[in-house]
Amino acid sequence: MIEHNDVVKMKTKLIGGIISIIVVCSIFAGWYIYSTGTVNSTQETRTIIDSTGDPVEIPADPERIIALRSGIVETIIALGAEDTLVGIDESTKDGTGYGEFPIELCPELMDLSCPVSGKTLNIEEIIALEPDVILIGGYGRISWLDELNQYNLTVVVAHFEELGNFTRDLKIVGEVVNKQDKAEELANYVDTFLADLDETVGDIASNEKVTAYYCSHDVYSVYGCTTFEHVQIVTAGGINVGEEITTWLPTISAEQLITWNPEVIFTLEGTDTNAILTDEQIQAVSAIENNKVYSIPESGWDFGSLRSIFAIKWVASKLYPAKFSGVNITNDATEFYQAIWGVDYDGASLD
Secondary structure: OOOHHHHHHHHHHHHHHHHHHHHHHHHHHHHHHHHHOOOOOOOOEEEEEOOOOOEEEEEOOOOOEEEOOHHHHHHHHHOOOHHHEEEEOHHHHHOOHHHHHHHHHOHHHHHOEOOEEOOEEOHHHHHHOOOOEEEEOOOOOOOHHHHHHOOOOOEEEOOOOOHHHHHHHHHHHHHHOOOHHHHHHHHHHHHHHHHHHHHHHOOOOHHHOOEEEEEOOOOOEEOOOOOHHHHHHHHOOOEEOOOOOOOOOOEOOHHHHHHHOOOEEEEOOOOOHHHHHOOHHHOOOHHHHOOOEEEOOOOOOOOOOOHHHHHHHHHHHHHOHHHHOOOOHHHHHHHHHHHHHOOOOOOOOOO
16 A cells, blocks of 8 residues: 555656656757747848848847947947947947047947957857847958858848948948938938039049049058949049059059059058158159148048048049139038038048
8 A cells, every 4th residue: 555655755756757857848949949040930020131132031120239340330320229239340349440430429339249359250259149130241241141140140231332332231221220211311411412522523524534542551552443442532533543453452563653643642541641752762653742642531431431421522622622612621521420420520620
């Protein structure tokens, strides 16, 4: 005959076994849901088309966004959606170079995580941030797309590399952060800005166009026809003497620069323009003879940022100063910055 205590023990073991099975099943289910990326399968979604032309399904209302390019961070700030950011690129995290401007706008962003170093992603950190969407862009970072997709992460490309698609990319970011109306407003402003500039420099005869050369911090490293710097010169009404260069930032000789003989030289922020002007090897270059060597005033004026759109007007003013007689370019910069970010331009004088 079974004693009462034995019955109690059997029931206790049975209940304990059932609980153990439930716990194990729960753990397995949790792992399966995470590993298959179906944790948000019941969440409302919507589909957008990114810069690659591919459809991307994103949450209806993304609340946690990682932006892995400083220009994209700037755009998110312009749209008033910086509170959605949970991760940023390394230059924004450091607040230097291309990341200096977004940190001036929103210093608190330096407290966010930076799941990238150079060209290497920290996948564990990215997953830990539980992003709804990861925004990437730029020729150098497009290669991350395949790596991120391996982990069932939602990735949207907003390229900001082609002038003709700049406002498209702006609207893509606007779609991601649910600021479509604001993105449309800013896109219209940019389109009008470029149309007004075209009225000033768009009808210059070919034989009257000014020749220009765009270099990195090294005067012998040239930006060719595949770069946004080239597009800035051409859109400003000039001719890029390095337009036949198709490789990325090759080194040329002093003899080649003398042969090209540009009338104006543009270089990156922080370059010692006096060192270029006093370089004994290139004194015969027109831009050197006429003291027309200019460095952009801020990192981000050359590509990837909405500021690079305003920079085209600044480039045009250096190529054709007579066409901008009476125009205060510094004041125009403040007008542009106010329209996009609601702040004044506080850099060096542009006139």
